Amino acid sequence: MLPELQTFRTCLKPLNFSHAPQIFDLRSNTEVMRYMDSESCRNLEDAEMFICRQIEANKENEGANWGIFLRDSAQLIGYAGFWRINKEHFRGEFGYALHPDFWRTGLMLEVLNDIACYGFKNLGLHSIEANINPKNSASAGLLLKLGFKLEAQFSENFYFNGIFHDSHIYSLLEKNFIQSCINEKSET
Numbered sequence: 062m063l064p065e066l067q068t069f070r071t072c073l074k075p076l077n078f079s080h081a082p083q084i085f086d087l088r089s090n091t092e093v094m095r096y097m098d099s100e101s102c103r104n105l106e107d108a109e110m111f112i113c114r115q116i117e118a119n120k121e122n123e124g125a126n127w128g129i130f131l132r133d134s135a136q137l138i139g140y141a142g143f144w145r146i147n148k149e150h151f152r153g154e155f156g157y158a159l160h161p162d163f164w165r166t167g168l169m170l171e172v173l174n175d176i177a178c179y180g181f182k183n184l185g186l187h188s189i190e191a192n193i194n195p196k197n198s199a200s201a202g203l204l205l206k207l208g209f210k211l212e213a214q215f216s217e218n219f220y221f222n223g224i225f226h227d228s229h230i231y232s233l234l235e236k237n238f239i240q241s242c243i244n245e246k247s248e249t
């Protein structure tokens with residue numbers, strides 16, 4: 062079972078169905094969904110379906126996903142994790158979103174840094190991928206700050222809502238992730 066994780070300012074807990082109203086709030090927010098290129102939640106059932114996919118993926122070790130809570134608070138402010146894990150290639154794919162009230166406070170950097178640590182150290186990943194809409198400059202900036210490199214660019218390869226979108230693929234190799242947790246790993 063996926064453990065709860067503590068970052069400096071947040072607590073990361075796997076989602077359950079009681080979080081559906083907060084997930085609905087997040088995934089029906091037009092600012093949050095602008096570059097996600099995935100369906101917004103139209104109702105609570107959509108939010109429950111989203112949570113159900115995370116629960117199933119976590120259970121089957123095909124993903125590792127957490128809700129993001131401020132420490133000592135029951136308020137869900139986002140989610141993050143590996144929405145897909147390719148076991149054969151020891152590669153996880155990031156998925157993440159944060160409520161706009163908390164943007165640009167360094168929170169997602171803190172959360173993804175610790176999740177990357179967990180992925181390399183505990184899930185045995187060799188690399189992490191992120192596939193983003195090139196217009197998502199916040200996401201691109203965040204990934205670069207984490208040490209990701211832009212490795213591939215595809216033109217109009219993704220069809221969503223009647224439009225062909227471009228994609229940028231970013232990647233981070235374990236050996237290039239030089240955060241303290243990896244240093245600790247090599248010392249043990």
Ligand SMILES: CC(C)(COP(=O)(O)OP(=O)(O)OC[C@H]1O[C@@H](n2cnc3c(N)ncnc32)[C@H](O)[C@@H]1OP(=O)(O)O)[C@@H](O)C(=O)NCCC(=O)NCCS
Pocket residue numbers: 092093094096097157158159160163164165166167168169170171192193194197198199200201202203204206
């Ligand atoms: C992308 C997202 C998660 C960033 O979260 P955040 O908590 O605001 O990011 P942080 O505060 O940790 O920022 C870390 C770094 O990312 C970059 N960054 C973040 N927001 C940025 C923006 N709007 N423009 C440019 N760079 C940005 C900066 O380099 C920033 O470091 P700095 O503030 O010291 O300059 C947030 O904007 C979000 O939830 N967007 C909607 C959902 C989404 O698009 N998810 C990704 C799908 S691929």
